[in-house]
Amino acid sequence: MFITFEGIEGCGKSTQAKLLCEALIDRGFSVVLTREPGGTPAAEELRSFLLKPRNEKFPPFAELSIYEAARAFHVENLIKPSLSEGAVVICDRFTDSTLAYQGYGRGIDLSLVEWLNREATGGLKPDLTVLIDLPVEKAFRRISDRRKDRMEQEDFEFHERVRQGFLRIAEKEPERFLIVDGRKTVEEIHEEVLKAVLRRLRAL
Numbered sequence: 001m002f003i004t005f006e007g008i009e010g011c012g013k014s015t016q017a018k019l020l021c022e023a024l025i026d027r028g029f030s031v032v033l034t035r036e037p038g039g040t041p042a043a044e045e046l047r048s049f050l051l052k053p054r055n056e057k058f059p060p061f062a063e064l065s066i067y068e069a070a071r072a073f074h075v076e077n078l079i080k081p082s083l084s085e086g087a088v089v090i091c092d093r094f095t096d097s098t099l100a101y102q103g104y105g106r107g108i109d110l111s112l113v114e115w116l117n118r119e120a121t122g123g124l125k126p127d128l129t130v131l132i133d134l135p136v137e138k139a140f141r142r143i144s145d146r147r148k149d150r151m152e153q154e155d156f157e158f159h160e161r162v163r164q165g166f167l168r169i170a171e172k173e174p175e176r177f178l179i180v181d182g183r184k185t186v187e188e189i190h191e192e193v194l195k196a197v198l199r200r201l202r203a204l
């Protein structure tokens, strides 16, 4: 089973991905917890390249291409082999982030992003995607004391487009998405997510 977590920065998805991983390991599942961009040595190098703040303009097409290149390394070397071995793979961000950030956020043609997503993944899709939805003001408050990476330095309007993008993507595929209210407590969200995951695992 392939599970992804999505949402804007500060929504709490990384905490939830970790909690879910621990809960499934406790129940005897073999679990691989990974993230995008990243997850393999080459993809982690591309992550540092992508997130480093720089003085030079970063053209949206260059950004899109590098996120997709990192994904291709990750899918080929970690995600597909782990799924073939029967592991539950939990990934902090995946293709929906590219649609939301590079498509809705940067304004790149959505069908181009979808096409590259398919090429980078060989058509692999998550069985379940947890979208943790949080108003941008709240998310900004949560990350205000962090040293911000290149993407986090983008303005409110950019992150609002990303948030609305995620909601539109989820609307189009209600059977794949679980939308959770990010204003709930960490424990409440974890319980909601675990319940949905166990229900799906039992149905396999």
Ligand code: TMP
Residues within 6 Å of the ligand: 009, 035, 036, 037, 067, 092, 093, 094, 095, 097, 098, 099, 101, 102, 151, 152
């Ligand atoms: P993270 O720090 O939340 O793990 O994500 C790294 C940043 O990269 C975050 O700002 C979202 C962004 N991102 C994209 O813009 N496109 C993508 O395809 C992915 C996977 C992440």
